[in-house]
Amino acid sequence: MYSGEVNHENITKIFEGAGDFIQRPLRCNGVRLYAYAIDGLTSGGDTSEYVLRPITDNLTGQTARTLYDEALLGNVYNSVADPCKDLDTVARKLVNGFCVILFPGAGAIAFEVKTGEKRSISAPEVENTVKGPKDAFVETVRSNTSLIRRHLRTPELRLWETQVGRRSLTNVTVAYIEGLTDKTLVQRMRRRLEEIDVDGFLAPSAVEEYVTGSRKTAFPLIQYTERADKFCAGLLEGRVGLLVDGLPLGYLAPADLGYLMESPEDWSRDYLSASFLRILRYGALILGLILPGLYIALAVFHQEMIPLPLLRSIIESKKDVPFSTAAEVVSLLLAFELLQESGIHLPQAVGQSVSTIGGIVVGTAAVDAGLVSPAALIAVSIAGVCGFVLPNRDLAEALRLWRLGFALIAAVAGLFGLTAGLIVLVGHLAGLQCLEVPYLAPFHMGQASVLRDRMVTDKFRDSLLHPEDGRKQL
Amino acid sequence: MKKWIRLGALLLLLLPQRGTEVGELLPVEVLLVEKEAGQYAITTDTGNSARGDSLKAAMDTLRNTAPGVIFLDTADYVLLTEETLSCMDALQGFVRPGTKVYTVEGEADPEKLGAFLRAHGPDTPLYRIIKEAKMVPKLRLEGDWHFEGR
Numbered sequence: 001m002y003s004g005e006v007n008h009e010n011i012t013k014i015f016e017g018a019g020d021f022i023q024r025p026l027r028c029n030g031v032r033l034y035a036y037a038i039d040g041l042t043s044g045g046d047t048s049e050y051v052l053r054p055i056t057d058n059l060t061g062q063t064a065r066t067l068y069d070e071a072l073l074g075n076v077y078n079s080v081a082d083p084c085k086d087l088d089t090v091a092r093k094l095v096n097g098f099c100v101i102l103f104p105g106a107g108a109i110a111f112e113v114k115t116g117e118k119r120s121i122s123a124p125e126v127e128n129t130v131k132g133p134k135d136a137f138v139e140t141v142r143s144n145t146s147l148i149r150r151h152l153r154t155p156e157l158r159l160w161e162t163q164v165g166r167r168s169l170t171n172v173t174v175a176y177i178e179g180l181t182d183k184t185l186v187q188r189m190r191r192r193l194e195e196i197d198v199d200g201f202l203a204p205s206a207v208e209e210y211v212t213g214s215r216k217t218a219f220p221l222i223q224y225t226e227r228a229d230k231f232c233a234g235l236l237e238g239r240v241g242l243l244v245d246g247l248p249l250g251y252l253a254p255a256d257l258g259y260l261m262e263s264p265e266d267w268s269r270d271y272l273s274a275s276f277l278r279i280l281r282y283g284a285l286i287l288g289l290i291l292p293g294l295y296i297a298l299a300v301f302h303q304e305m306i307p308l309p310l311l312r313s314i315i316e317s318k319k320d321v322p323f324s325t326a327a328e329v330v331s332l333l334l335a336f337e338l339l340q341e342s343g344i345h346l347p348q349a350v351g352q353s354v355s356t357i358g359g360i361v362v363g364t365a366a367v368d369a370g371l372v373s374p375a376a377l378i379a380v381s382i383a384g385v386c387g388f389v390l391p392n393r394d395l396a397e398a399l400r401l402w403r404l405g406f407a408l409i410a411a412v413a414g415l416f417g418l419t420a421g422l423i424v425l426v427g428h429l430a431g432l433q434c435l436e437v438p439y440l441a442p443f444h445m446g447q448a449s450v451l452r453d454r455m456v457t458d459k460f461r462d463s464l465l466h467p468e469d470g471r472k473q474l
Numbered sequence: 475m476k477k478w479i480r481l482g483a484l485l486l487l488l489l490p491q492r493g494t495e496v497g498e499l500l501p502v503e504v505l506l507v508e509k510e511a512g513q514y515a516i517t518t519d520t521g522n523s524a525r526g527d528s529l530k531a532a533m534d535t536l537r538n539t540a541p542g543v544i545f546l547d548t549a550d551y552v553l554l555t556e557e558t559l560s561c562m563d564a565l566q567g568f569v570r571p572g573t574k575v576y577t578v579e580g581e582a583d584p585e586k587l588g589a590f591l592r593a594h595g596p597d598t599p600l601y602r603i604i605k606e607a608k609m610v611p612k613l614r615l616e617g618d619w620h621f622e623g624r
Contacts, residue, residue, distance in 0.1 A: 300493035303501070304547030304570075311501050311548060318497030325496060373497075413489050420482070 002087040006108050008034050011100075014091050021094075026101075028055055031064050034102040036090075037113070041097040046113040050078045051099050068106035080112035095169060118143060119248075124226045126393070131268040136226040141171050141245040147228040148175060148250075152235060156180070162193055165201035172201070175231075175241035175250075182238060182466040188435045189240045189253060207244050207251065212434055218401045220394035221434040223255035230264050238467030240435070254434040254465070258442030261285070263391035266452050275451035281389055282450050288386030289399050292329045293406035293418045295379040299325045301414030313375070320370040326411030328372050332380040333404050335362075437464055494543050501548040504584035504591065505569070507532075509557040518544070519584040529564045551591045552600070553578040553613065562604060571601035580615030590619055 004010045011034075015021035020039040025032060033055070037047060058075040061067040072081055082098070084090045090100050090108055097114035121143065124136035133151075137144045145159055156178040164172045172193060176186050189211070196210045204224070212221035222242075225231050226249055234252040235241050242251040252259070261281055266274040298306055299314060306314065321328065339358040343351040363381075366372045383403060390396040402425060409417040432439035441464045442449075459474075461467045504519040507529065514532040517523040522540045526532030537544050549569045554561070554577050562575070574595055596611045603610055612622040 299496040303494070303496055303499060303545060308501060308503060308548045308550070311496070311499070314496055315499055315501065318495070321497060411493075412487065414493065416489070424482075 002091055004087050006084060006087055006090060006102070007104065008102060010087055011036060011090055011102065011108075014087070015094070026052070026055065028059055028067060029062055031062070031067055032104065033064075033067070034104070035099060036094060036102070037099040038094055038097070040117075041095070041115060042099055042113045043115045047099045051076060051101065051111045051113060054078075055101065064103040064106040068103040068109065071101065071103070071109055076109075076111065078111040078113075080110075082110045084108040084110055092163070092169065096171070121147065127225060127227050127230070127264055127391075129264045129268050132264050133227070133229045135228050137228060137231075137243075137248045137250055139246050139248050141173055141243050144228070144243050144250065145173060145175075148232055148235075148241075151228050151232040152177075157235070160186075160190065162190075164193055164196050164198075166197065166199050168200040168202050170201040171245035173243040175235060175243065177235055177238075180238055180461075180467055180469045181235070181240060182468060185238075185240050185254070185435055185465065189242065201244070202246060204247060204249065207242070207247065211242065211251070211253070215432065217428065217432055218398035219429065219432060219439070220260065220392060220398065221253075221255060221432060221439070223252045223259055223392065224249045224394070225252065225264075226250075227264055233267070234259075236472075238461050238465040254437035256434065256437060256439050256441050256464075257395075257429065260392040260395045261390070261450070271452045271454045278450050278452060281391070284386035284389035285399065288383045288389075288396075289403050290406055290418060290422070291379050291383040291386070292333055292403060293410035293421070294415075295376065296326050296329050296407055297410040297414040297418050299375075300411065314373070317373040317375050321373045323371070325373075325376065326407070328376045329380060329407050330404070330411070332372060332376060333383075333407060336380060336384050337400065498542045499545040500540055500542040501545045503548060504551045504553065504588050505546070505549050506553045506578070506582055506584045507558045507561065507565075508555050514558065514561070517584055519588050520544075521585060529558075529561045529568075533568055549573050551576065551588070551595060553582055553584065553587070554610070555579075559610065562600070565600060566604070569600065572599045574598055575600050575603055575610055576613045576621075577610050578613045580619075582613070582615070587613075587619065594621065596621060 002010075002014055012023060018038075022037045022039050024035045026035055027033070035047070035052065054076040055071065059067050059070050061070050072083060080098075082093065084093060084100060084107065090110070093100055093110035097112070098110035099113045100108050100110045102108045118140045119138045121135050121138055123134040127136075135147055137147065149157065154177060158176050158178050160174040162172050162174075163169050174186065174189055174193070192211050192213070198206065198210065201207065201210070208220065208222050215221065223234070225234075228250070231241055231250040231252065239252045239254065242253065244251075261278065263277075263281070266278065303311055318325070323331070339355055342358070343355045345351075346354055359381075363377055367374050367377060387396045387400055390399070406418055406421050409421045413420070430438070430440050438444070459472055461470050461472055463470065500518070500520040500522065502518045502520055506517040508515045508517070510525070513525045513527060514529050515523065515525045516532045516536050518536070522536060522544065524532050524536035524539055526535050546569050550573060552565060552569060552573055552575045554575060556577060559577060565575070574591075575598060576591075576595065598608060598611055602608055613619060614622050
């Protein structure tokens with residue numbers, strides 16, 4: 001917070017040493033004015049055309065006060081002209097792409113002359129669909145709000161804006177629909193944002209941890225999406241949206257396991273196919289989570305549960321492997337993680353090659369060399385592929401962590417350990433909440449429905465969100 | 475919370491159950507129990523054999539002398555002779571109740587009989603033979619193997 005009188009000395013002192021800070025003295029009818037802007041954030045052409053030219057051409061007053069009043073009342077034809085009552089407002093306007101004109105002794109006015117330099121709207125990279133819309137969020141929050149407005153033209157759409165981060169001064173927007181979204185949810189989100197007192201609010205993890213209360217869990221408690229249509233569908237469901245300047249994402253809260261297992265593709269195909277794929281997705285979730293552990297448990301502790309021909313095949317494949325089953329599976333899981341990590345950090349084209357070489361060539365060579373058994377490789381590969389089926393990357397990564405834990409516990413205690421681990425996991429999930437909505441809420445009291453409803457029968461909004469208007473259609 | 479996690483980990487480590495590496499297993503499908511020179515002689519389809527004064531002694535010898543871990547939980551068929559029919563009760567301690575039991579007449583080779591039994595073996599599990607006092611099907615070698623009365 002900057003305090004003090006709004007004058008030339010105080011303003012220049014704030015940005016002292018900033019190479020991109022521009023200050024220019026002007027003379028208008030004999031009165032000395034000052035123009036300030038941040039180079040790169042403002043457009044020089046717009047500043048000249050829509051601020052400086054009208055000031056010199058249209059203002060006729062003889063004192064700073066009369067010039068200030070004329071400029072504020074429209075003689076400077078700019079769509080936005082905000083009076084800056086204090087030094088803090090001046091600083092915030094300047095870092096947000098405004099040109100501030102100081103009328104010494106009368107006040108300062110901020111005119112919007114933001115530069116047009118920003119990434120254009122492009123297709124989503126992660127959540128791509130065959131038939132759905134192709135406009136994804138970009139880093140500029142105002143572009144994102146315009147995208148939302150284009151998808152959701154209701155005047156009841158509310159965009160509450162605030163700044164978070166003492167030094168980053170990140171613009172954050174809370175989106176919801178008046179008369180539909182539960183006001184308590186909005187208040188909880190606003191309270192969370194107001195309580196945040198950090199230097200920077202830049203990284204996705206900062207947003208996710210601070211907004212959700214930084215619980216000790218790997219599971220995502222807020223849902224992110226890069227798709228404007230998915231974001232709007234969430235708002236229409238009665239959820240609260242969050243946009244952060246600088247992040248090409250929109251966040252939706254509350255998030256529970258049911259929402260995280262939904263894919264945008266579910267709404268671009270018929271309900272039968274979508275339901276079938278959702279069942280597959282849940283199957284993949286369970287299989288991806290427990291398969292390596294289950295393989296260890298069966299191969300080390302409960303061989304009698306394996307059908308004899310399969311057992312013989314596993315024994316045959318394990319005969320020349322010098323490592324224990326647990327060591328084999330755990331090392332394969334770690335190798336799988338390393339491959340994924342290397343694929344992320346390399347350029348896309350190289351990353352794909354590394355994944356292919358790592359997965360196929362190294363895997364095959366390891367089996368041929370007798371370092372790992374084909375059965376273990378298959379178990380870990382199937383689990384890995386199942387992880388990729390999940391629509392939410394954060395959820396998939398949380399499950400990867402638990403999968404490793406399950407493999408370790410199964411190596412120590414077999415199916416007993418695996419069962420104990422699953423009980424702990426369910427207990428952990430049951431204890432999680434997002435904006436005070438339980439994580440496993442969709443599965444309580446036997447109400448779980450993993451199937452997608454038919455559009456014509458899907459008449460009501462999610463009652464767990466307590467929407468003010470619960471009906472979607474007649 | 476941390477206390478509970480430590481306690482859980484300790485309990486897991488104290489579990490009496492210890493695993494066996496699957497690669498070391500010798501899974502038995504067919505088990506032949508005969509009497510030779512007054513001793514019990516056991517032969518498995520994995521190519522292992524042992525002798526002993528009792529069924530238990532023969533089993534112990536089999537386990538101790540085998541190059542891996544003899545795994546009887548996969549045993550689907552037990553072949554007895556007329557002399558070893560009396561060890562039916564003792565068998566319960568070694569194989570699953572669902573293991574099918576037959577008597578055999580002739581020189582039987584467990585390694586070769588597995589496929590035949592899978593295709594033609596009647597469903598006479600050990601528990602039913604003992605509980606319902608059912609007749610044990612007889613497998614006889616007359617040129618080829620066949621079950622008596624079928």
